[in-house]
Amino acid sequence: MSTATLDLPRINPLMRSLPIFLREARYEFIRLLRTRSFSFSVVGFPVVFYLFFGIIMNRGQQIGAISVAKYVLASYAVFGMVGAALFGIGVGLAADLAAGWLDLKRASPMPPLAYVLAKCCSAVFFGILIVSLLALMGITLGNVSLSFAEYARMIALTVAGVIPFVCMGLALSLLVPFSSAPGIINMIYLPMSFCGGLWVPLMFLPHFMQTLAVLMPTYHLGQLMLGAFGYASTGTTLSHWYGLLGFTLLMLGIAAIGLRRLEQNS
Amino acid sequence: MSAVLELAKAIPEPFPIPSVEAVASLDRVTKRFPNGVIALADLSLTLRRGEVVALLGPNGAGKSTAVKLLMGLSSPTSGTVSIFGADPRNHAARMRTGVMLQVGKAPEMLRVREHIEVFRGYYPNPMAYADLIQVAGLMGIESRFFGQLSGGQKQRVLFALALAGDPDLVFLDEPTVGLDVKSRRGMWAQIELLAARDKTVLLTTHYLEEADSLAQRIVVIDKGRIVCEGTPAEVKSLGSAAPGTETGTSVKIIRCATTIPTHVLLNIPGVTSATVNGELTTILTRQAESTMRELLALDLSLHSMDVQSPKLEDAFLALTGDHE
Numbered sequence: 001m002s003t004a005t006l007d008l009p010r011i012n013p014l015m016r017s018l019p020i021f022l023r024e025a026r027y028e029f030i031r032l033l034r035t036r037s038f039s040f041s042v043v044g045f046p047v048v049f050y051l052f053f054g055i056i057m058n059r060g061q062q063i064g065a066i067s068v069a070k071y072v073l074a075s076y077a078v079f080g081m082v083g084a085a086l087f088g089i090g091v092g093l094a095a096d097l098a099a100g101w102l103d104l105k106r107a108s109p110m111p112p113l114a115y116v117l118a119k120c121c122s123a124v125f126f127g128i129l130i131v132s133l134l135a136l137m138g139i140t141l142g143n144v145s146l147s148f149a150e151y152a153r154m155i156a157l158t159v160a161g162v163i164p165f166v167c168m169g170l171a172l173s174l175l176v177p178f179s180s181a182p183g184i185i186n187m188i189y190l191p192m193s194f195c196g197g198l199w200v201p202l203m204f205l206p207h208f209m210q211t212l213a214v215l216m217p218t219y220h221l222g223q224l225m226l227g228a229f230g231y232a233s234t235g236t237t238l239s240h241w242y243g244l245l246g247f248t249l250l251m252l253g254i255a256a257i258g259l260r261r262l263e264q265n266s
Numbered sequence: 267m268s269a270v271l272e273l274a275k276a277i278p279e280p281f282p283i284p285s286v287e288a289v290a291s292l293d294r295v296t297k298r299f300p301n302g303v304i305a306l307a308d309l310s311l312t313l314r315r316g317e318v319v320a321l322l323g324p325n326g327a328g329k330s331t332a333v334k335l336l337m338g339l340s341s342p343t344s345g346t347v348s349i350f351g352a353d354p355r356n357h358a359a360r361m362r363t364g365v366m367l368q369v370g371k372a373p374e375m376l377r378v379r380e381h382i383e384v385f386r387g388y389y390p391n392p393m394a395y396a397d398l399i400q401v402a403g404l405m406g407i408e409s410r411f412f413g414q415l416s417g418g419q420k421q422r423v424l425f426a427l428a429l430a431g432d433p434d435l436v437f438l439d440e441p442t443v444g445l446d447v448k449s450r451r452g453m454w455a456q457i458e459l460l461a462a463r464d465k466t467v468l469l470t471t472h473y474l475e476e477a478d479s480l481a482q483r484i485v486v487i488d489k490g491r492i493v494c495e496g497t498p499a500e501v502k503s504l505g506s507a508a509p510g511t512e513t514g515t516s517v518k519i520i521r522c523a524t525t526i527p528t529h530v531l532l533n534i535p536g537v538t539s540a541t542v543n544g545e546l547t548t549i550l551t552r553q554a555e556s557t558m559r560e561l562l563a564l565d566l567s568l569h570s571m572d573v574q575s576p577k578l579e580d581a582f583l584a585l586t587g588d589h590e
Contacts, residue, residue, distance in 0.1 A: 016390070023387050027380055034375035034411075099371035104424075107337040107367070109360040109388045109431070264300050266340045 017111045024110070024118035029125050032088060042087055043130055046080030050134050053199070055142040066231060069142035074225040075198040077134050077154060078161065081127035082198075082218060083189060085162045088123045089169030090176075090185045097262075098178035120166050127158040153228035161221045164244050167251035168217075174258030192218050202233060210234075217247040286314040289435050289466045290336055295345035297331055297490075305331040307490040308345070313435070318457065318467040320477035323487040329470045332487070333437055336468070337365055349435065361389060364433035366424050368440055374413025378404055378423055381412060382430060389431035401456050402426035403449065417444035425453060436460060438469045442476060454480055518554035521546050522571040526564050534560045546570070 033039050054072035061068045096102040105115055131154055138144035169185075176184050193199060195209060196218025202210055213219040214235075220243035227237055290313040297306040306328045313319055323329050334340040335347050338354030349359040372381065382399075386392035399405055402422045407415065412423065421444055428436055438457070442450045457480055460467055471477055477484050478498045486493045486501060494501055523545050531540035536553030551557040554573060561568060 020387055023384055027376060027384055030380075031373050031375045095371065096373075100367055100369045101372050103334075103339055104365060104367050104369055104372075104427070107339055107360070107363075107365040108385065109357055266334065 017114060020111060021114040021117055024114045025121040028118045028122040032092070032122055032126065038087060038091075039126075042084050042126060043080070043133065045083060046076050046130055047133060047137070049079065049199070050076040050137060051141075055137065058142075060143065067144060069138055070144045070146070070229060071201065071226070071231055073134055073138045073142075073144060073146075074154075074229055074231065075201070075222050077131045077158070078196075078218060078222045078225050079193050079198040080130035080134065081123075081158050081162050082165045082193065082221070084126035084130060085123040085165035086169045086172070086185050086189050087182070088126060089119050089166050090172040091178075091181050092119060093170065093173035094176060094178040094181040097173065116170075120163070123166050123169075124159050124162050127162045128155055131155065131158050150229055154225065157221075157225055157228055161224070161244070164217050164221075164248040164251065167248050167255065171251045171254040171258060174255055174262060192216055195219070196222055198222055214243070217244055220244050220247075286316065288312050289315050290349045290468070291347070292332065292335060292342075293346045293348070295332075295335060295342045295347060297328075297335065297340070298343040305490055306335070306342075309487070309490065309492060311485060311492070313466050313468055315434075315466055316461060316464040317483060318461045318469065318481045320481035320484045321468060321470045321487065322472075322474070322477055322484055323493075327488045328490040329487060330439065331490075333367075333439055333468070333470060337363070337437060361431065362434045364428040364431055364436045366428035366436070366438045366441055368443065369424060372412050372420070372424070374411060376412055377409055378412065378415070379408045381423060382426055385427045385430035391432065392430055393432040398426045398429060401429060401459075403452055418446055418449050421445055422449065422453070425456075433465070435466045436468070438467060440470055440472065442471070442473060450476075518551055519574045520549040520551060520554065520557065520561070520571065521574070522549075522561065522568055523547070524561065524565045524568045526561070526568075530564070531561075 050072065054069050054076060058068035058072065063071070093102075096105070102115075106112065135144075135146055135151055135154065139146055172185060172188075173181065195213060196216035197205065197213055198218055202213060202219070202222075205213075220235075220240040223233065223235055224237065224240045224244075226233065227240075292306075292309055292311045295306055295309050296304065298304050309328070309332065311332065321329050321332060331340070335342055336349065336354060338347075338349075338356075338360070341347075347354055349356070350362060352359045354360075354363075376384075382395065382404075386395065386398075393401075399408060402425045404419075404422055404426060407419060410419075412420065415423065421441065425438075425441060428438065441457075442453055445453065454476070457467055457469070461482075469477070469480065481498065483496065484498055484501045485495045524547050526547075528540045528542060528547075531537055531547070531549055534551075534557055536551045536557050537549055538552065539548075539550040541548050549557065549561075558571070558573070561571075
């Protein structure tokens with residue numbers, strides 16, 4: 001019995017994968033943008049929160065030399081990008097897993113990394129969109145003076161800062177069934193944002209919560225964002241990066257366990 | 267069940283190994299899940315170039331496990347799986363394979379055209395876009411969102427995705443579920459065209475009519491094992507012979523409403539089985555005429571009588587049902 005053999009032209013795999021990855025990322029972003037239940041809430045929440053708590057409640061207020069609207073801009077920017085990453089990856093991947101769509105993708109010649117990177121990039125794009133929108137609101141409605149360098153630092157922090165939360169979304173999507181994913185993610189996202197000082201600046205929280213905040217990845221990213229404006233209140237820049245790195249590794253470890261469990265059962 | 271298995275073994279190998287190349291194979295594959303469930307037990311299956319093979323079996327028989335193993339989505343506990351002589355996870359093997367799975371929900375906010383473009387992009391030499399639209403019957407709905415489509419239209423989009431790379435080997439898992447008669451016939455015609463172009467198709471289905479008219483070879487599996495394998499005609503005769511008769515040629519199925527108890531029916535010469543389903547009694551007999559005469563004599567109130575030759579469906583039930 002003869003056996004058919006494989007004979008394919010050899011093309012540099014990277015050159016072949018690049019257009020696949022770009023197309024995958026573009027359509028993932030378009031898809032999420034069109035999914036109103038996602039885009040409205042993920043963009044809408046930080047916008048509305050910032051409008052109320054950053055701009056309307058604190059019109060022209062200063063604490064010392066610090067403009068409240070600008071101070072709060074940093075924390076709501078973080079709140080927005082974390083939501084985009086958690087819901088985009090966590091709920092999106094859980095849905096693809098539950099529906100068998102991921103199986104179809106895995107059985108196709110799509111490079112698996114293209115799928116993950118596309119989801120990741122899409123979360124970064126949403127993060128940039130939210131941060132830019134909040135910055136624009138701050139400048140036009142809240143009299144925030146934002147230098148170009150500060151805006152550039154915000155965007156750079158968005159690109160890097162989304163990654164730990166993408167990993168968290170990945171871990172959650174592998175552990176949590178799709179039907180309960182949105183609820184569970186909200187139950188983690190909202191308390192984590194509050195405890196990390198994203199809603200109310202950390203100094204106004206009770207002392208024990210200030211101590212607890214060190215465990216929150218939102219706290220570390222929030223402090224880094226404040227640092228981009230020169231406002232950081234506690235800890236060194238390096239300690240916050242370590243905090244985020246540690247959290248990322250923890251989430252990747254949990255995701256690896258979830259992935260192994262999934263493979264054993266398939 | 268054991269009688270069936272013996273019969274299956276007694277039938278001479280219906281396919282003297284042809285010289286046609288093997289495209290995909292499961293070789294003595296066992297799949298045991300961590301919870302102890304054995305989905306496949308020492309199962310061997312070979313697909314040869316240009317043939318349409320239907321995998322038939324009740325729910326939980328191991329059909330989808332077999333397909334998942336062949337697609338490299340799952341790995342066997344023991345045994346080997348090979349596609350084009352390579353591991354199914356091999357990238358080059360996947361380039362020549364197309365898959366249609368039962369997908370609950372594809373991303374709904376992408377248009378039909380966009381879904382097809384994404385999948386065509388995975389292959390260096392995809393099928394022409396216009397051809398795909400034609401083959402899958404998607405004319406006029408290319409700009410719709412996937413979420414807006416009817417169940418049948420969704421199935422046709424998934425069919426198009428399976429064919430996007432113009433693959434040599436196609437796995438179709440229940441391809442015509444939810445299709446109306448016209449679209450089903452349309453898809454059958456396309457599957458026949460695939461075979462005519464020397465493509466290999468593995469089809470799982472619970473529409474026996476579909477397996478009957480499309481497949482050159484039917485593989486019936488139950489509880490992770492192959493129960494029988496052969497052309498549709500062979501499977502039919504095997505199934506009607508199943509309850510312990512020597513030949514299946516003259517077996518008839520009699521259905522009627524009668525008050526005669528089963529143990530009496532089983533004593534009528536020629537009757538091999540009798541089962542009661544609600545009002546109707548189903549009797550399998552090798553001597554239809556004399557059995558009918560006896561039945562009418564025994565029960566004057568007998569009515570609604572209907573006599574049939576066994577169909578693939580009956581064979582299927584006989585082969586996979588329990589005969590304690």
